[in-house]
Amino acid sequence: MSNLQAPRAGAKEPSGLRYPTNGKTIYHRPLNRAKAAELSGASFAYLFSEMVSYASKKIESIQDLEKRLNVQGHPIGLKLLDLLLYREPARSQTRPLNIITLLHFIKNNVWQHLFGQAADGLEKSSDPSKPDEYMIIDNEPLVNRYISVPRDMSQLNCAAYVAGIIEGVCDGSAFPARVTAHSVGKQEEGEMWPGRTVFLVKFAPEVMERENFLGKG
Amino acid sequence: MSASKAARVGEEIWKGRVDKVNAELVVLTYGTIVAQLCKDFDSDYVQVNKQLDKMGYNIGLRLIEDYLAKSNTMRRCSNFRETADMLAKVGFKIFLNITPTVTNWTSDNKQFSLVFEENPLADFVELPDDGRAQDELWYSNIFCGVLRGALEMVQMQVEAHFISDVLRGNDTTEMRVSLIRYIDDELPPEDD
Amino acid sequence: MSYYFVIVGTEDNPLFEYEFGTSKAGGDGQARFPEQARHMNQFIVHSSLDIVEEVQWGTGQMYLKCVDRFYNNYVSCFLTGGNVKFMLLHQPPSSSVSSTSNPRSSTSTIATNPMSPQTEEAVRAFMLEIYESWVKTIMNPFYRVNMEVRSPIFRQRVAAAGRKYL
Numbered sequence: 001m002s003n004l005q006a007p008r009a010g011a012k013e014p015s016g017l018r019y020p021t022n023g024k025t026i027y028h029r030p031l032n033r034a035k036a037a038e039l040s041g042a043s044f045a046y047l048f049s050e051m052v053s054y055a056s057k058k059i060e061s062i063q064d065l066e067k068r069l070n071v072q073g074h075p076i077g078l079k080l081l082d083l084l085l086y087r088e089p090a091r092s093q094t095r096p097l098n099i100i101t102l103l104h105f106i107k108n109n110v111w112q113h114l115f116g117q118a119a120d121g122l123e124k125s126s127d128p129s130k131p132d133e134y135m136i137i138d139n140e141p142l143v144n145r146y147i148s149v150p151r152d153m154s155q156l157n158c159a160a161y162v163a164g165i166i167e168g169v170c171d172g173s174a175f176p177a178r179v180t181a182h183s184v185g186k187q188e189e190g191e192m193w194p195g196r197t198v199f200l201v202k203f204a205p206e207v208m209e210r211e212n213f214l215g216k217g
Numbered sequence: 218m219s220a221s222k223a224a225r226v227g228e229e230i231w232k233g234r235v236d237k238v239n240a241e242l243v244v245l246t247y248g249t250i251v252a253q254l255c256k257d258f259d260s261d262y263v264q265v266n267k268q269l270d271k272m273g274y275n276i277g278l279r280l281i282e283d284y285l286a287k288s289n290t291m292r293r294c295s296n297f298r299e300t301a302d303m304l305a306k307v308g309f310k311i312f313l314n315i316t317p318t319v320t321n322w323t324s325d326n327k328q329f330s331l332v333f334e335e336n337p338l339a340d341f342v343e344l345p346d347d348g349r350a351q352d353e354l355w356y357s358n359i360f361c362g363v364l365r366g367a368l369e370m371v372q373m374q375v376e377a378h379f380i381s382d383v384l385r386g387n388d389t390t391e392m393r394v395s396l397i398r399y400i401d402d403e404l405p406p407e408d409d
Numbered sequence: 410m411s412y413y414f415v416i417v418g419t420e421d422n423p424l425f426e427y428e429f430g431t432s433k434a435g436g437d438g439q440a441r442f443p444e445q446a447r448h449m450n451q452f453i454v455h456s457s458l459d460i461v462e463e464v465q466w467g468t469g470q471m472y473l474k475c476v477d478r479f480y481n482n483y484v485s486c487f488l489t490g491g492n493v494k495f496m497l498l499h500q501p502p503s504s505s506v507s508s509t510s511n512p513r514s515s516t517s518t519i520a521t522n523p524m525s526p527q528t529e530e531a532v533r534a535f536m537l538e539i540y541e542s543w544v545k546t547i548m549n550p551f552y553r554v555n556m557e558v559r560s561p562i563f564r565q566r567v568a569a570a571g572r573k574y575l
Contacts, residue, residue, distance in 0.1 A: 017346050017560070018386025026343050026545050027562045037240035039337060042283055043312045044243045046276040051250050054272065072253055076245045078491055079548050083241075085471070085490040086544045094469030095490055101469075114242050142238065172491040172554075214466055248550025255551070341548035346559060 031086060045146030052147065052158055062155045066181070070164035077110075077168020084109050095173060099134065099203065099211055102175050106166055107136055114165070115142045132208050134201045136166065139193040141181075157181045159197045166199055176204040218294075220302040220319075227310030230287050235311055244340045251356060255345070262353035273359035277366020280312070284367065287311055293371065297396050298322070300373065301329050304364065313337055317392075330380075333357075333390040344384050351386060355379045364394060372400040410520055411440040412575060413450040413498040414567065416543070418555035419491070421458060423451075425558040425567075432572045434520035442500060450482075454496045457484040461494055471540070472533050475524065483523035487536035489543065491554070495536055499523045519575060531574045538570040 019025055055068040084105075085093055096102035107119040121137035141159045149156050159181035170177040179201050185194040218226070251269065258264040288307050294300040301319045310316050315337065321330040338357050344350040355361075361377040368375045374397040381387035410431040416424045428440040428450075442450065457477035464473055465488055477484040487495040501521050518525035542563055546552055 016348050017343065018351055019562075020383050020386060020388045022388070024383070025560075025562045026341055026549060027542055027560075027566055029340070029545070031541060031544055031548075037314075037337070038237040039240045039243045039314055040312045041236040041238045042280070044238050044246065046280060047243065047246050047250065050272040050275060051246065053275075054250075054268075072249045075252070075550075075553070076249055078554060079245065081490040082544050082547060086540060093471060095465075095471060095488065097466060097469050114239060116239065174492050210466070245550075252550040341545070341550070343549045343551065343560070345551045 031083070041142075041146070048143060048158070048161070049147055051161070056153075062153060065153075065156060066160035066163075069158060069160040070167065070179070073161040073164025073166075074168040074171070077165040077170070078172040079168075080110055080113065080165065081169045081172040084113060096175070098214065099175065099207070102170065102173060103134055103136065103201070106169055110165070110169060111138075114162075130202075132203045132205070134203075136199040136201065138162075138197050138199070140195045141197050144195050144197070157183045157197060159199070163199050166201065170201065170203070175207050177207070178202045178204075218299060218303065220306065223302045223306040224310075224316065226288060227307040227316065230307065230311045231314060234287055240314075240337055240340075244337055247338050247359070248342065255354075260345070260347065260349070262350060266353075266355050266358045269355070269358040270362035270365070273362020273364075274366040275362075276359070277363040277368070278370055280363065281367040281370040284308055284311070297326055297373075298329075300368070301331075301394070305331060308367070321391075328393065328395045331392045331394060333392070336383075336390055339382075339384055339390075342384055351384070355382060356384050357382070357390070360392060364392075369400070374398050374400055410436070410502070410523070410575070411442050411500045412571065413440070413442070413454070413500075414571070415451070415454055415496050415498075416558065417454075417458065417494040417496055419493065420555055421455075422555055423557075424493070424555065425563070427564065427567050427571075429568065429571045429575075431520045431575055433575065436520055438572055441502065450498055453477075453479045453482050454484060454498055457486070457496065458494065461486050461488065461496075472536055474529055474532075485529075485532045485536075487533075487540065489540065491547070493543070495539060495543075497532060497535070499528075499532075535570050535574040538574070539567055542566040 051072060052065075052069065055072070056065055059065045059068070085095070096105050103122055107122045111117065111119045115138075119136050120139045121135070123135045123137065125131070125133035125135065127133070138159070141162060143159055143162055144157070147158050149158070163179040163181040167177060167179040170179065179199055182198045182200060183196070184198050185191075185196040250272075251265070254265045254268050255262070258268070284307075288303075288311070294303055305317050305319045315333065315335050317331040317333045319329055320332055322328070336357060338359075342356060344354060344356065355378075358379065361379065364377045365375055375394055376397055377392055377394045379390070379392050381389050381391045383390050412429050412431070414427045414429070416426075418424045428442070430436055430439045430441055432438045456479070460476050461473065464476055471488055471490075473486040473488060475483050476486045481500055483499045485497045485499070489495070501523055518527040519531045522528055546558055546560070546563060
C-alpha cells in the first residue's frame with residue numbers, strides 16, 4: 001500500500017477516448033440479460049481453432065502450447081468470477097470462503113454459463129500425499145468438440161484453455177492454483193467418453209494453510 | 218434470391234439448423250485473442266489489424282462450406298447485389314445472429330457498405346486509452362478477412378475494410394466491400 | 410458528511426479515487442474535509458485494509474459494512490469476487506457528532522450519522538451500484554488486473570451513485 005501515498009503521474013489526466021454522439025459506452029449496456037444471448041457453435045469453433053493455430057507458432061513443446069492456451073483463458077476466469085457473482089440473487093451473492101465452495105462455483109456456475117451444463121464430476125485426489133489436488137471432470141469438453149488435433153500433437157489437449165479459465169477464477173478469488181487439462185478417455189473408465197478430460201487443480205501451499213486454519217476456527 | 222427471401226431463409230436456418238453456444242463464450246474468446254495480439258505485437262495496431270484479417274481469411278476459407286451446406290444455395294448468386302444480401306441476411310445471421318444493413322452502393326454495383334447496428338464481438342469493449350488505439354485499431358477486423366476468404370472460395374475476389382467503428386467514437390460501424398473481379402473457374406484458389 | 414471513496418487493487422494499489430459530500434438534508438455534494446486532515450484519508454483507509462483481510466474470511470458477504478473507525482472517521486468496505494476493495498471513508502461534520510448523543514436516534518441520519526442502519530443500507534446501495542460499473546470495467550478485454558480506472562464515464566457513475574444514496 002506504500003504507493004497509495006506516492007504521487008501518481010497520469011492519475012488526474014483526463015481520458016482521451018472519444019465516444020459516439022449518442023454517448024453510448026460500455027457503462028450503458030445492461031449486465032443482466034433477460035435471456036442469455038446465443039451465437040453459433042461454429043463461430044466459436046472457428047475462433048478457437050485460429051487461437052490454437054496462432055498459439056502453435058514458434059512453440060518448443062506441447063507443454064509450451066498448452067501454457068499459451070492457459071494464459072489466454074486466465075483473464076476470462078478473472079472476469080467471469082465477478083460477472084457471475086454480480087448476476088447471482090442477493091442472498092447467494094457470496095464470495096467463496098473455502099475450496100469446496102469455490103470448486104462447486106466452478107463446476108456449476110462457470111460451467112453452466114460457458115457450456116450450458118454443469119461439469120460431470122468433482123473429486124478430491126485419492127492420494128493422501130496430495131491433499132492439495134482436486135479434479136473437475138468433463139466427459140466431453142465443448143472446446144474440443146470441433147477441434148481435430150494433428151497426429152503429431154496427439155498429446156495436446158486444447159482444454160488447456162478452459163484450465164486457464166479455471167485458474168483465473170481460483171487466482172481471482174484468492175485461492176491461487178495451477179490448473180492443467182489431461183485426457184483420460186483412453187483409460188478404462190473413460191471408454192464411453194473418448195474425450196473425457198480431467199482438470200487437475202493444485203492449490204498453492206498458502207491456500208492449504210488458510211484452509212486448515214479456518215477449519216479449526 | 219430477393220433480399221426479403223434471404224432474410225427469411227437466414228431466420229429459418231438460425232432457428233432450426235444451427236448448433237448454438239452462449240454468446241459470452243464467443244465474445245470473451247475473441248476479446249482475449251485481440252488483447253493477446255496487441256500484447257504480442259507490442260500495440261502495433263497496424264500489425265494487429267493484419268493478423269486479425271489473416272485469421273479471418275483462414276476462417277472464411279473453411280466457413281464457406283458450412284454456409285453452403287446450411288443455406289442449401291449451391292447455385293451461384295446471379296450478381297454482386299444478391300451476394301451482398303446473402304452475406305448480410307444469411308451469412309452473418311447464421312454465424313452471429315445479426316443482419317448488418319447493406320447500403321451505399323456505387324453506381325457500377327461493385328462496392329457497398331455493411332452497416333452494423335449491433336456487433337456481438339464488441340460487447341463489453343472499450344479500446345485502450347493510449348491515444349492511438351482509437352485511430353489505428355479496427356477491433357472487428359477479423360470480419361474483413363472472413364468475407365475475403367469465403368468469397369474467394371466462390372470465385373469472387375473482394376477487398377473489405379472498415380471505414381468507421383463506434384468503438385472509435387464514430388456514430389456507426391461500417392465496412393466497405395469492393396468486388397475486384399470474378400476469378401476464372403479453371404484454377405483452384407491457392408491455399409496458403 | 411464528507412466522503413472519500415477509493416478502489417484498492419489486489420496489491421493494495423489505488424485504482425480510483427473520488428471525494429464528495431452528502432447530497433442529503435440539503436447537502437451540496439461537496440466534500441468538506443479540514444484541509445490539514447485531508448491527506449490523512451489515504452492513511453486511514455490504508456490502515457483499515459488489514460482489518461478487511463481479517464474480516465473477509467469470516468463472511469462470504471461482499472458488503473462488509475463499517476469495518477473500522479479512527480476518531481471521527483468511519484470506513485466501510487465492499488469486497489468484490491476478485492478481491493478488489495471498495496473503501497468508503499465517511500466523516501461527519503464535527504459539530505453534528507457532538508450534538509448527537511445517541512447515534513441510533515438521530516433523525517437526518519444518512520447526512521450526519523455514519524453508524525445508523527439507514528446509513529448502512531445507503532452505503533450498501535451505493536456500493537452495489539458501483540459494483541455494476543466495476544464489472545463492466547473489468548469485462549473489457551483490454552482491462553488487466555490492477556489497472557487504474559481512468560474512464561470519465563466511470564467517474565460520473567460513481568458521482569451519480571453518491572448523489573443518489575449518500
